[in-house]
Amino acid sequence: MKNKGILIKNLGKTHENKWVALSADRKKVVASSISLKTLKEKIGNTKVVYTRILPADTSFAF
Amino acid sequence: MDWKEYGYVGNLRNWRDVGESVIYRPYITIYIHNGNERIPVDALVDSGSDGMVIHAGLAKDLGIDPSKCPHKSLGGATGLKDGFTCTVSYEVEGFPKDTIKTKAIFIPGLPVACLIGQEDFFERFIVQFEKRNNVLKVSKAQK
Numbered sequence: 001m002k003n004k005g006i007l008i009k010n011l012g013k014t015h016e017n018k019w020v021a022l023s024a025d026r027k028k029v030v031a032s033s034i035s036l037k038t039l040k041e042k043i044g045n046t047k048v049v050y051t052r053i054l055p056a057d058t059s060f061a062f
Numbered sequence: 063m064d065w066k067e068y069g070y071v072g073n074l075r076n077w078r079d080v081g082e083s084v085i086y087r088p089y090i091t092i093y094i095h096n097g098n099e100r101i102p103v104d105a106l107v108d109s110g111s112d113g114m115v116i117h118a119g120l121a122k123d124l125g126i127d128p129s130k131c132p133h134k135s136l137g138g139a140t141g142l143k144d145g146f147t148c149t150v151s152y153e154v155e156g157f158p159k160d161t162i163k164t165k166a167i168f169i170p171g172l173p174v175a176c177l178i179g180q181e182d183f184f185e186r187f188i189v190q191f192e193k194r195n196n197v198l199k200v201s202k203a204q205k
Contacts, residue, residue, distance in 0.1 A: 004067070005069050005086040019175075026071060036119050036122075036123060051071075052172075052175045056074050056075050057075065062106065062139065
């Protein structure tokens with residue numbers, strides 16, 4: 001078994017339930033904010049992927 | 063068949079528990095657009111979802127005015143939520159020429175940025191969830 005999953009560096013509890021901009025390879029957090037508008041202002045023209053970080057202590061079924 | 067691979071994205075179950083107890087989920091990068099607005103987001107590939115669901119916070123950046131969109135409810139595993147619908151388009155990373163046009167439901171407070179589901183994604187792609195290796199394999203479905 002080879003784990004091909006991506007574990008994002010510098011991700012922590014402070015990112016939970018926020019908008020997070022990941023690097024294009026999704027391996028690290030570039031910036032985060034409660035507001036998507038503020039986040040976009042922070043990152044400028046940097047190439048990123050937007051996501052939201054789920055709380056670590058909660059299980060999900062969508 | 064030409065398969066493209068995408069690593070699942072991991073999240074610790076407990077932030078203090080580094081290196082242990084990681085939950086990996088099948089996310090894939092998509093580029094959502096509406097008119098000239100285009101946003102790259104990580105979408106959760108959700109075979110249990112009828113179609114595309116988007117966090118309502120993205121509507122403004124897509125140039126969508128919720129007050130002009132029909133309201134619709136979305137049922138989930140834990141209840142019913144109110145939102146609105148709007149037609150958007152998106153491309154999946156690795157398949158830039160395949161634009162998917164679909165009616166998405168926008169939900170305030172959705173825990174993830176976006177879900178892609180049966181009517182938009184699974185009807186167009188063959189998908190293998192390889193959990194034991196935490197990898198998602200996607201190929202274009204033949205017509």
